[in-house]
């Protein structure tokens with residue numbers, strides 16, 4: 001059936017509708033309103049009925065290429081909003097793609113937002129590396145929380161390129177990541193000590209809060225040059241913790257009015273606008289205070305050898321010089337992005353190691369062999385680099401539990417983009433890559449739901465996959481020019497922490513609270529039930545100094 005013709009053929013009804021309804025000239029306001037409503041409804045129903053992909057794909061936008069993009073119609077006006085506003089969107093989308101035979105590309109509507117999603121490595125590469133997908137759609141909360149001025153949401157252009165260059169050179173370059181490892185090691189030692197204490201006091205450990213404290217402290221030291229004691233009563237640390245948590249909640253919340261713009265005048269169930277408006281002045285106050293402290297030591301950053309990111313931003317000259325609000329946005333984003341992902345990836349890894357004690361013992365053995373002659377007790381970055389099994393364990397966790405199953409932040413097309421499969425993604429379309437569906441595809445990964453690090457060990461017949469964006473079978477950090485700039489820092493921190501956690505303790509399932517791998521999708525995908533486990537010290541005392 002040709003939908004185009006049927007659509008055009010039916011539209012003439014809208015023009016004779018008033019005659020059919022025989023509206024008298026003197027109709028009262030109520031009748032007029034009813035008439036407008038019927039017209040609106042009729043128009044919505046027509047658009048919905050005629051477009052694969054739902055109401056946002058009206059005017060046959062899904063048919064712009066040689067091959068039309070398949071997808072569900074969803075509901076009139078709302079499209080697939082109800083299916084995707086809660087729960088695990090990556091799993092729902094994977095199911096929807098399957099039922100519409102749309103694994104290469106599926107079109108759907110989130111209210112008035114046209115969206116495509118792919119589960120295919122080739123199409124994913126085309127989207128992620130296309131210069132016409134180098135911008136992102138921005139949520140209202142992200143805009144209000146100043147993220148449009150920072151790297152993650154800044155539109156493709158000279159400002160974004162400059163920010164990225166500054167961050168890549170001064171924060172994420174391999175030399176800088178190596179320099180940051182001293183900080184991560186310090187935080188790691190403090191974390192091990194706190195874990196040992198909790199185990200001896202309670203007989204079990206709730207790991208998440210230790211990981212969150214370690215990652216927040218590390219990133220604070222790298223970015224602000226400040227070390228907080230989040231476990232003690234430090235008011236600034238408490239305030240910072242609250243700001244980060246509130247920000248996560250606001251950015252992670254599904255905001256209906258992002259997709260139904262008219263709704264913001266009537267309905268804001270999570271009070272997102274009001275909460276953002278209350279959060280921004282608190283963030284500005286805290287970050288500006290830190291900038292002020294750095295300014296008062298201005299001549300020092302010219303002679304300090306280990307500069308933090310505030311020092312770097314303050315030292316910029318000429319066209320690179322940022323105004324204070326831009327600096328606040330960039331610094332705030334780094335704290336934000338650097339805290340959550342590393343902590344939750346470490347938690348997932350430890351959960352898998354507890355459920356797979358044979359993998360944990362094998363990893364422990366390898367680490368033991370590496371650090372035989374190491375007297376300091378802690379595993380160092382140099383040791384980590386010698387452990388292929390550790391690398392395989394982290395990769396396997398990234399495959400089974402990618403922290404951003406839909407690559408966290410989507411992309412936006414800035415032109416009509418023809419794909420190699422004959423489909424065309426029209427301009428102004430939100431594009432997502434379902435990395436979770438790719439990493440669980442049985443045609444790509446044997447036994448995709450089984451935790452088996454050996455699949456990444458060449459010595460055991462496995463494959464060597466680069467997770468940094470060049471191989472789309474496993475690209476948890478995205479790919480292309482907007483690939484995660486913090487990937488090396490993230491991987492280095494997670495590897496160091498996992499190595500030390502396993503080297504210092506034997507992790508055993510807590511009989512009273514079994515490990516539950518249920519997911520919860522917020523800004524990132526985390527364990528729904530925080531991990532609780534027994535951590536039995538392997539050697540007495542060294543981490544309690």
Ligand code: HEM
Pocket residue numbers: 128151152153164219333334335337338339341342345403404407408409410476477478479480481482483484485486487489490491494
């Ligand atoms: C395990 C750790 C991490 C994971 C899994 C992760 C994942 C991601 C993903 C999937 C993206 C989107 C990429 C794309 O669109 O192609 C991203 C972007 C980004 N990430 Fe990460 N990330 C991690 C750690 C970090 C860290 C430690 C930082 C900074 C301290 C960071 C900063 C950023 C920034 C600034 C962007 C936006 C880049 C842009 O739009 O140009 N990430 N990350």
